[in-house]
Amino acid sequence: MGFKDMRLFNQALLARQAWRLIQQPNTLCAQVLKAKYFPQGLLLDTVFSGNASPTWRAIEYGLELFKKGAIWRIGNGTSIRVWRQPWIPRESYLLPITRQGRCRLRWVADFLNPDGTWNTQLLQRWFLPIDVTEILKIGTSRRNEPDFIAWHPKKTGIFSVRSAYRLAFEEQLRADGRQTTSARPNGDSADWKLIWQCPVPPKVRVFAWKLARNALATQVNMNARGIDTPPTCLICGMENETTFHAMIKCPQARALLDAMREVWDIPADNLFELNPDWFLHVLKKSNLNQRAGLLMTLWRNWHVHNEITHSKKPAPVEASKRFLMSYMESLLTLKQHPSSDVVKGKQVIDEIKGFDVQKRAKERPQVKQQWRPPEQGKNKLNVDGAYSPYGTAGAGMVLRNTDGAVSFAACRCLHSCADALDAELRAMEEGLDLALSWSSEAFVLESDCAEAISLVFEGGPNMSRYASRVSSIRERIRERDRNSESEPSDLAALPSELVEEVAKRLLDNDVADLVCFRITCKLLKNAFMLEPSALGACIHHRFHPHQWIMLPEQNDGYARRMFLNTVTAKTIKINLPVLHNHAVVAGSAASPEGMLVLRDEASLVIRVLNPLTGHVINLPSLKILQRACHRRFREEHKVTAAGFAGDNNVVIYFGEINRMAVAKPGDARWTPVRGLRSPILATITFQRRFYCIDGENLLVLDMAGRFPRLVPAVALDNILYSVNMLDNCGKLMVQCRRMQWDSRVSCHRMVIPMYEVNLEEGTLMPVNDLAGQAVFAGDLGAVLLPNVTHWPCVEPNAIYFKFGLSQMFGVHRMGIPYPDYRDVVGTLAEYLAMYVTR
Numbered sequence: 001m002g003f004k005d006m007r008l009f010n011q012a013l014l015a016r017q018a019w020r021l022i023q024q025p026n027t028l029c030a031q032v033l034k035a036k037y038f039p040q041g042l043l044l045d046t047v048f049s050g051n052a053s054p055t056w057r058a059i060e061y062g063l064e065l066f067k068k069g070a071i072w073r074i075g076n077g078t079s080i081r082v083w084r085q086p087w088i089p090r091e092s093y094l095l096p097i098t099r100q101g102r103c104r105l106r107w108v109a110d111f112l113n114p115d116g117t118w119n120t121q122l123l124q125r126w127f128l129p130i131d132v133t134e135i136l137k138i139g140t141s142r143r144n145e146p147d148f149i150a151w152h153p154k155k156t157g158i159f160s161v162r163s164a165y166r167l168a169f170e171e172q173l174r175a176d177g178r179q180t181t182s183a184r185p186n187g188d189s190a191d192w193k194l195i196w197q198c199p200v201p202p203k204v205r206v207f208a209w210k211l212a213r214n215a216l217a218t219q220v221n222m223n224a225r226g227i228d229t230p231p232t233c234l235i236c237g238m239e240n241e242t243t244f245h246a247m248i249k250c251p252q253a254r255a256l257l258d259a260m261r262e263v264w265d266i267p268a269d270n271l272f273e274l275n276p277d278w279f280l281h282v283l284k285k286s287n288l289n290q291r292a293g294l295l296m297t298l299w300r301n302w303h304v305h306n307e308i309t310h311s312k313k314p315a316p317v318e319a320s321k322r323f324l325m326s327y328m329e330s331l332l333t334l335k336q337h338p339s340s341d342v343v344k345g346k347q348v349i350d351e352i353k354g355f356d357v358q359k360r361a362k363e364r365p366q367v368k369q370q371w372r373p374p375e376q377g378k379n380k381l382n383v384d385g386a387y388s389p390y391g392t393a394g395a396g397m398v399l400r401n402t403d404g405a406v407s408f409a410a411c412r413c414l415h416s417c418a419d420a421l422d423a424e425l426r427a428m429e430e431g432l433d434l435a436l437s438w439s440s441e442a443f444v445l446e447s448d449c450a451e452a453i454s455l456v457f458e459g460g461p462n463m464s465r466y467a468s469r470v471s472s473i474r475e476r477i478r479e480r481d482r483n484s485e486s487e488p489s490d491l492a493a494l495p496s497e498l499v500e501e502v503a504k505r506l507l508d509n510d511v512a513d514l515v516c517f518r519i520t521c522k523l524l525k526n527a528f529m530l531e532p533s534a535l536g537a538c539i540h541h542r543f544h545p546h547q548w549i550m551l552p553e554q555n556d557g558y559a560r561r562m563f564l565n566t567v568t569a570k571t572i573k574i575n576l577p578v579l580h581n582h583a584v585v586a587g588s589a590a591s592p593e594g595m596l597v598l599r600d601e602a603s604l605v606i607r608v609l610n611p612l613t614g615h616v617i618n619l620p621s622l623k624i625l626q627r628a629c630h631r632r633f634r635e636e637h638k639v640t641a642a643g644f645a646g647d648n649n650v651v652i653y654f655g656e657i658n659r660m661a662v663a664k665p666g667d668a669r670w671t672p673v674r675g676l677r678s679p680i681l682a683t684i685t686f687q688r689r690f691y692c693i694d695g696e697n698l699l700v701l702d703m704a705g706r707f708p709r710l711v712p713a714v715a716l717d718n719i720l721y722s723v724n725m726l727d728n729c730g731k732l733m734v735q736c737r738r739m740q741w742d743s744r745v746s747c748h749r750m751v752i753p754m755y756e757v758n759l760e761e762g763t764l765m766p767v768n769d770l771a772g773q774a775v776f777a778g779d780l781g782a783v784l785l786p787n788v789t790h791w792p793c794v795e796p797n798a799i800y801f802k803f804g805l806s807q808m809f810g811v812h813r814m815g816i817p818y819p820d821y822r823d824v825v826g827t828l829a830e831y832l833a834m835y836v837t838r
Helices: 006-023 028-037 054-069 120-126 129-136 161-176 190-196 202-212 219-224 243-249 251-260 278-284 288-309 317-336 420-438 450-457 467-485 496-509 511-520 827-835
Strands: 070-073 148-151 379-387 393-400 406-414 443-447 548-550 560-565 571-575 582-584 596-600 605-609 616-621 641-645 649-654 659-663 682-686 689-693 697-702 709-715 722-728 731-742 747-751 754-758 763-766 774-778 781-785 798-802 808-813 820-823
Touching (some): 120 129, 190 202, 420 450, 450 467, 605 649, 731 774
Parallel strands (some): 774 798
Antiparallel strands (some): 379 393, 582 596, 605 616, 697 709, 722 731, 731 747, 754 763, 774 781, 808 820
C-alpha cells in the first residue's frame, strides 16, 4: 500500500476526519463538535481543552498534521489574517516572511482594490519583494466569493490520506536529519523514472528499486535488523558489506564491471560516490545506454553474490559476461519474432541496439494537425498560453467561423503568472472576455492544454491554487450558454433617444467599445450615431481612437498590426489590408489622436485611417504641390507630423523642407499654411485645434481667415533643447529637455522640466507632480500613461526619455533635479520606448 510507518498512517487517517469537519460543516457530527468545542471560531484556530473526549483528542492528533498542509484560498480576503494564517502558495513557507514596519492591516482584504485586484502599492510598502512576487501570482476573485481552506500538498487542493502520510514522513525525516531521496516514501521525484523507464526486464527494475532504497540483504542491513551476523563482507572480508561495497568495491563485483566495460558502455568509476544516494546519483549522470548496462551488470553481480554467500560455486567472470550478452540477445530475438514461444522468465523489452532505444514513434508518419471548423452556425475560439521560466507569459486568441473567417485575433502580455498552467487558464479567461464582447453568436472553446480543460470542465468545486481563475472561466462559459440559448430582443424597436444615449456613452469611453456594440447589436448597426458617416464626416473627433497606438512591429505578411491601449495596457491585433503599398508615418506626432497617416507610394495620395473602425479618409495627392518630377520630391515630401483642425481639416508637416499644408475630404489640392518660419519641434491636436512649437513660440493654426496661418499663442523664452506636447485630461502640457549649468560640479547637466500651458493668459506654469502618471518621450513624440498600475516596470511620477538609437534611456523622477540613465525597460514599456523614438 505504500505505508511504511503505521503510526504516521494512523495520524493521516485522523487528519482526514479534521478535513471532513471543515468541508462538511452541516453534518450532525460537525455541528455537535462545533457547538461543544469551538462555537465562536474555526477548527484550525481551536485551543484544545484538558477535559476533552477521546474522540476529540484523536481529532486533535490528526489536526496537528493537517495544519502543516492547510492553506487558505483567497476569495474576498475577509476571512484570512495576513500575518497569522497560511495563504501564500509556495514550496516551503506559506506565511509572509516578515513585515516591513509596524503594519496595522490585518486581513488580506485590506490589500485588495475594490475591483478585487491586488493593491501593488500597499504590497510593496509592507511586504518583502520576494513575498510580493509570489502574492501577485495568486489569482483573486472579482465576484466577492468567500475564502476557503484547501490542502496544499496536493495540486488539486483536495485532501488525501496518501499525501498526508507523505507530508508526515517528510517531517519525520527532516526531524531525524535524513534528507536522502531514496528514503522518501513518494515516487514523484524524476529520479525514480530513471529506474522504471529503463529498457530492461521488469525483474531487473525491481532489483534496481530495492538497491536504491537500500533494501537488499547485505551484511550491514541484516545486522541492523537484529540478525546475528557480522557486518563485514563474507566474500573479501575487507570492510563492512554495504550496498555500495557489494555492488562496486568488492573484488568479485569489480571484476565483472571491468569485464562488461569491454562490450557495454558502463559509467566510469569517477561517477561513483560514497553517499546514501550513490546509485541514483550515478543514474542521473548517465545516459540511457549506460543506465541499462549498469542495471544488468549490478543485477548479475547480486546473483553471483548470493551464490557465494549460500556456499555455492561462483560462476567465473567470463561466464557471467557471456550470460548477460546471451540474455540480451534472446530478449531481442523475442522482440523481433513476437509470434514465437515465450521463453520462461523472459519478457519482451524495447528494441535495443547496443542499448540505444529506437524511438518507434519517430518512425511513424507524422500526421499534420489542422484546424477543424466548428459545426454549422457556431464559431470556434482557439486560445493558447506561453510561459517562460523567467516569469514572463503571453496569451493568444482567435475567433473563427465555420468557413475559417477570422472575427478577431488578439494577444496579451500576462504579468505575474505562477506557471504554464496558469498562463493557459488566463489565456482562456482573456479569450472568453473578448469573444463575449465581440460576438453574440454561439461558439466553442478549444485549447491544446488538456490539464486546463480538465480543471475547467470537471464536476465539483475546484480547490487548487487556480480556483479563482477556474471559477471566473466557468462563469464566462455559463454566460456564453445563456447568450446562445436566449432569444434575440427587438433592439430595433428601441427609441432613437436611447440609442443615441448608448452611443454617446460608448464614444465617451473608447471607440473600441463602440465597435463591440456594433458587432453584438447587429439590428442597430445602421442606427443613428453608430456609423461615422451618419454625421457627414468620417473624421469626426468623437470617433478617433484616442487611447490606442500602433506598436512598432514588422509587418507579418498579412497586414496585421498590434495596437496598445495606453490606459488599460491591453493589446489587440487588427488586420489592415489598406496598409499594402502605403507608407505609415511613425510616432505619436504623426498619429494624431490614434489615427494613422498613410502615403500611397504610387499616387502620393495622403490617406488617414481609423484602425479600429476601418474608415479611410482620402485626401488630395501631393503631386499638385509642385512638380513631382523633381528627383528629390518623394524624400522632401515625407510627412513627419500631422494633426486635425476642427472636424474636417487635416494638417500635415514636411520636416525636410519645413512646409505645412491643410486639406479636407473633397478638396482638389492642399492649401499651404502661412506664418511658418522656424522648423517645427512638436505638434499636437488639442481640443479640436492644431498646436505646434517652433523653438521660440507655441503656435496655433488659425483657420478663420482666407488662408490658414500659424499665430503665436505662448512665448517660450528660448527654454528648449527638445520638446513634446501632451494632453493630460484636458490640460495642455509641455515637456522639454534642456541643459542647465550645475555649479556644484562646474558643468552643464540635463534637466527635464514639465509645464502646464495657460492658453488664456499665454503663460507656462511649472509642474512638479504628475499625480501618479508617467510619460514616455522621444524624438517622435510622447505618450502619457494615466494608470501605471497596469505597467509593473514603470514608476509613477516619472518621465522616461530616449532620443536617437541609443540603447540607454533616461528616467526623470519629478522632484529630483537630474535624471539617471539605465538599460531599456522590458515588456510593453519597451514598445513605448520604441514608439516615441526613431
